[in-house]
Amino acid sequence: MHKHPPPVPRPPRVPAPAAEAPREAPVRRSSDEMRVYGLNACLAIFQRRPDDVRKVYLSEARLGALKAVLAWCVERRLGYRVVENADLDKLTQSQHHEGVCFEVRRRPLLSLSTLLQRLPPPKPALLVWLDGVGNPHNFGAVLRSAANFGVKGLILPRESALNVSGAALRVAEGGAEAVPIAQTAPGEDVFGALRNAEIEVAATVPRAGESLYAAALPSRLVFVLGAEGSGVRQALVDRAGRHLTIPGSGAVESLNVAASAAVLFGEYYRQQSAAAERKNFRKR
Secondary structure, eight states, X not given: XXXXXXXXXXXXXXXXXXXXXXXXXXXXXXXXXXXXXXXXXXXHHHHHOGGGXXXXXXXXXXXXXXXXXXXXXXXXXXXXXXXXXXXHHHHHTSSOOTTEEEEEEOOOOEEHHHHXXXXXXXXXXXXXXXXXXXXXXXXXXXXXXXXXXXXXXXEXXXXXXXXXXXXXXXXXXXXXXXXXEEEOOTTOOHHHHHHHTTOEEEEEOSSSSEEXXXXXXXXXXXXXXXXXTTBSOHHHHHHOSEXXXXXXXXXXXXXXXXXXXXXXXXXXXXXXXXXXXXXXXXHO
C-alpha cells in the first residue's frame, strides 16, 4: 500500500504590526491638504480646528504627549500610524519634525476686506504686511512673535513667494493658528482699504526714519516689513505715512525681518499696555 509522506507543518502566521511604517510618503494627497510637523504646531491645530486633522503619524516616544489626539482619531475613525523617525524624515522632508506629522486640511487665506471687516474702528489693531519676504523660517518666526504680542493679522501681497508651509508652521510653534492671514487681490488698492479702516501705515527702513522708541505709535497700525537686502519696496515707502527705524549700536547694518518684527511688535504692545493702564487709572 502506497504511503503518502506526512504533511509538512506550516510556520506560524505572524500578524502584521498594527502600526506598520510606510516605506515612502503617499504620492496622492488632496490639493487642499498639507503636512504639518512639530509638536506645538500640530497640537495648536488639534486644539483650534480638530476637524481639519486627516491623518496622524507619530513616533513611539510621542504616544504620551498625543494621547488625546489618538483618542480623537479612534473616535472619528481617522488613520494614525506609529512610525520610525526615519519615516517621519521622509514624510516631512525634514529632520526637525519632533516626532509627529499631521495631514490636515489647509486653512484658506482671507481676503483683505474680510480681515479688515473683523477689525472695526476704533478698537486697537496691529497688522503686519510682508513685502518681498520669501524665507519660510523667517515667515514662521514672524508668525510666532505676532501671536505672542497679539497681532490681529498678517497681509501677504498676491505676488508673494511665501506660502503656509509645514516648515513655516513648525517655526511658528503654533502661532500661525492665532494670526489670521490675508492675501491681497490683483490690482487691489491696499493703501485705500487700510485708510478706510482707519489703520495707519508705517514702513520700516534701516536708517533715516523716526526712532521706534521716540514714536508715539497709533492704536491702529500696520508695520510694513521687507526682505533682507532689498528691504521694503520704495513705492511702498513713498506711500507710507510713517517711516520707522529700530535704533542700535551700528555694529550691524540692520536686524533680519524676524528679529525686527519681534522688536516692533514688542514696542507696540508696551505702548498699548501703558495706555490701557493710564486709562484704567483715570477710571478709579
